[in-house]
Amino acid sequence: MKTCIALTFVGILTCAYAKHVTSGNCEEPNEDKMKNFDHTKLFKGTWYVSHVKKVPSPNVCHNFTVNQKDGKYIFGLGKEGNVNKVDCTAKKKETNLKKLTFNCISDNNVAFQSVYIVLGTDYDDYAVFYNCATLFGRKADNYVVIRRESGNEEIPEEAKGLTDNLNLNKCSEIKKRKAV
Numbered sequence: 001m002k003t004c005i006a007l008t009f010v011g012i013l014t015c016a017y018a019k020h021v022t023s024g025n026c027e028e029p030n031e032d033k034m035k036n037f038d039h040t041k042l043f044k045g046t047w048y049v050s051h052v053k054k055v056p057s058p059n060v061c062h063n064f065t066v067n068q069k070d071g072k073y074i075f076g077l078g079k080e081g082n083v084n085k086v087d088c089t090a091k092k093k094e095t096n097l098k099k100l101t102f103n104c105i106s107d108n109n110v111a112f113q114s115v116y117i118v119l120g121t122d123y124d125d126y127a128v129f130y131n132c133a134t135l136f137g138r139k140a141d142n143y144v145v146i147r148r149e150s151g152n153e154e155i156p157e158e159a160k161g162l163t164d165n166l167n168l169n170k171c172s173e174i175k176k177r178k179a180v
Contacts, residue, residue: 025139026115026132026139026140026141027141028099028115028117028130028132029117029119029143034118034119034120034121037118037121038123039100041123042118042121042123042127043066044066045066045148046063046064046065046066046148047063047064047066047127047146047147047148048062048063048146048147048148048149048150048151048152048171049061049062049063049144049145049146049171050145050146050147050152050153050155050170050171051144051153051155051163051168051169051170051171052142052143052144052145052168052171052174053142053143053144053166053167053168053169054141054142054143055169055174056140056142058174058175058177060142060144060174061171061174061175063150087104087105099115099116099117100115100116100117101113101114101115101116102114102115102116110135112133112134112135112136113133113134114131114132114133114134115132115133116129116130116131117129117130117131119162120158120159120162122156122158124148125147125148125149125156126145126146126147126148126155126156126158126159127145127146128143128144128145128159128162128163129143129144129146130142130143130144131143131144143163143166143168145159145163145168151172153170153171153172155168
């Protein structure tokens, strides 16, 4: 049975990269993708971006909240009334697909496509993923680590095998550079 889900988180990350999109190709990870991924376990509550490989903008480090409404996931980025919204939908046959392609549209009607690959998650504390977005015929990609707890920038032991070779940037360091 096909399930239609709206996923805004992927779109929000893509919009953060919009000014920094290249004409190159995305390089999908060689690592084994997560087996038996279940989006219903991951996409709920609040998450915080703790690490990114590329820093297209300081805005790439943010928090987001996930709610369900009418069988869709609704994602809000930011806090205290400063929320950006991007709606993304994907049709999928089962919950353990290794690669999901989302069609997205932003609040200002910019349409784009985003490929989302979860490399690993424990569903409760962390997730590591790869994202490749196509916007205006150009591509941008990134590796991202998200955590449940704000300010938690330790990469969990379970995720280190996925992140050790990525040379990730800590969001606290990115935010410090923005403040200078």
